[in-house]
Ligand SMILES: Cc1cc2nc3c(=O)[nH]c(=O)nc-3n(C[C@H](O)[C@H](O)[C@H](O)COP(=O)(O)OP(=O)(O)OC[C@H]3O[C@@H](n4cnc5c(N)ncnc54)[C@H](O)[C@@H]3O)c2cc1C
C-alpha cells in the first residue's frame with residue numbers, strides 16, 4: 011500500500027507528489043499518457059520578460075525532481091474506476107489494483123468539441139491535438155491549417171504552429187447553431203479576445219480592445235470589422251466569416267467559409283473555399299472530472315471555472331475522506347496555478363497523514379495560489395476568481411449542513 | 418517533404434532518431450521507437466486510422482490525448498487500442514478496423 015496515490019502526472023500531480031515525498035511519504039503517480047507532464051508538455055509561449063515557457067523542459071525538471079525523491083510512476087496506465095472499501099481507496103487499472111488512504115485526482119482538462127459539418131474527416135482535429143503533434147511529437151499536423159474557434163488557447167497554438175513552420179491560413183468561427191452559440195457570436199468572441207489582447211502584437215486588436223469596453227462599442231467593432239479580418243502574428247483572424255463546411259474526399263482538402271452579419275447569420279452568396287490539409291477545432295476546455303463523479307463527490311456547475319467541478323475546500327480536500335483534487339479538475343487555469351495547487355494538496359495530504367506543524371505552510375501555499383492566479387499570463391476565464399468565490403460559498407454551505415446533521 | 422519537425426527555433430533540433438519497422442494494414446513503415454502510433458503514422462502521411470463501424474467513413478485522430486477514442490486500431494491482435502496513447506514498438510502489427518455488418522437494421526429496412 012502506498013501512502014499517497016496520485017492520478018495524473020501533469021503539473022498539479024507532479025508538484026503534489028514532490029511536496030508529499032519531501033515530507034517523507036511514499037508516492038505513486040499513475041498516468042495513462044506515455045510521458046509525464048500532462049498538458050504542460052505541449053505548452054510554449056514567450057513570457058513578458060522575453061524568456062520562453064517551454065513545457066517540455068518544465069515537465070522534465072518536475073519529473074526528474076520527482077524521481078530523485080523516490081516517487082514511483084506507472085505511465086501508460088489508464089485508471090478506470092476508484093472506490094472506497096474498508097476506509098481505504100481502491101484504484102482500478104487494466105492490469106493492477108492499487109490501495110491507499112490518500113488519493114489525489116489531478117486529471118486535468120479536456121477540450122469541448124464543436125460539431126461542424128465534415129468534422130469527422132481525417133485531418134480535422136482539436137487544436138490541442140495539433141499542439142501535441144507539433145511540440146511534443148514533432149510531427150506536422152499538416153502543411154496548411156485553418157483553426158475554427160477564436161479563443162486564448164487557439165490564438166496561442168496558432169502562434170506555436172507558425173513557430174514550427176506550419177502555415178495557418180486563418181483563425182475563424184464556426185457557423186452559429188445551438189451548440190456553438192457563444193463561440194460563434196462575433197460579439198462574444200471579441201469580448202473574450204479582450205483578454206488575450208496583451209498577447210497580440212497587432213495594434214488593431216490592442217487598440218480595438220480599449221475601444222470595445224462597452225456593449226455598444228463591441229457591436230460597432232464587429233460591424234466595422236474589416237471583412238478580411240485583422241492579423242495576429244501575421245495570421246488573419248476572420249470574425250465576420252464563419253466556417254459552414256469542411257470538405258475533402260477521404261481527407262481534409264479545405265473549408266467553405268461565408269460572411270456572417272453582426273448577429274451571426276450567413277450572408278448568402280458570400281461563400282468561399284479555402285484550401286488546407288488540416289483543420290483544428292477550438293471549443294475551449296472543461297475540467298475532466300469523471301473519477302470524482304464515480305467516487306461520489308457533489309458537483310457544481312460554475313461557468314467561470316469551465317464547467318462542473320467537484321466540491322472542495324481551499325486545502326484541496328473534497329467532501330470524501332482521503333480524496334483530494336488539484337489542477338484543472340478544479341477549474342480551467344494555466345500550469346503555474348496547477349503547480350501551486352499541487353503544493354497545497356500535497357501539504358494537506360501530509361498533514362492528514364499525521365505530519366504535524368504544517369498549518370502555516372498550508373496557509374502560505376493557499377496565498378501563493380492566489381498570487382500565481384493574479385500574475386497569470388494566460389487566463390482562460392476572466393472571472394475565474396468569481397468562480398472560486400462561488401465554490402467557497404458552496405463549501406461553507408456544505409460545512410453548515412454537516413454540522414446540523416451532527417448536532 | 419519531411420513531415421517531421423527536425424529543427425525548431427525554441428525547442429531545438431531533434432536528436433532522437435532510432436527508426437524501427439512496423440506494419441500498418443500489411444504494409445511496412447518506419448517510425449521512431451516509443452513515439453505514439455498516431456505520430457508515427459502521420460509522419461508517414463497516414464491520416465486514416467479506421468473506418469467507422471456503421472457508416473464506413475474514414476476516421477483519424479481527433480483529440481490526440483486519449484479522450485475521444487476516435488483513433489482506435491488493432492495492435493498485435495488486440496482491438497480498440499488508442500493510437501494516440503500507445504508507444505510504437507519494433508515489429509508491431511497495426512490494423513484498421515472496418516465497417517461491420519448491421520443485419521438487424523438491414524432486415525428492418527427491408528421489411529418495414
Ligand atoms: C489540449 C490542452 C491544451 C492546453 N494548452 C495549454 C496551453 O497552451 N497553455 C496553458 O497555460 N494551458 C493549457 N492547457 C490547460 C492545462 O490544463 C493546464 O495548463 C495544466 O496543464 C493543468 O495541469 P493539471 O496537472 O491539472 O492537468 P494535466 O496537465 O492535464 O495533466 C493531467 C494528467 O492526468 C492524466 N489522466 C487523466 N485522466 C486519467 C485517468 N483516468 N487515468 C490515468 N491518467 C489520467 C492525463 O493523461 C494527464 O497527463 C491545455 C489543456 C488542454 C486539455
Ligand code: FES
Pocket residue numbers: 477478479480481482483484485486487488489499500501502
Ligand atoms: S485521438 Fe482521441 S483518443 Fe486518440
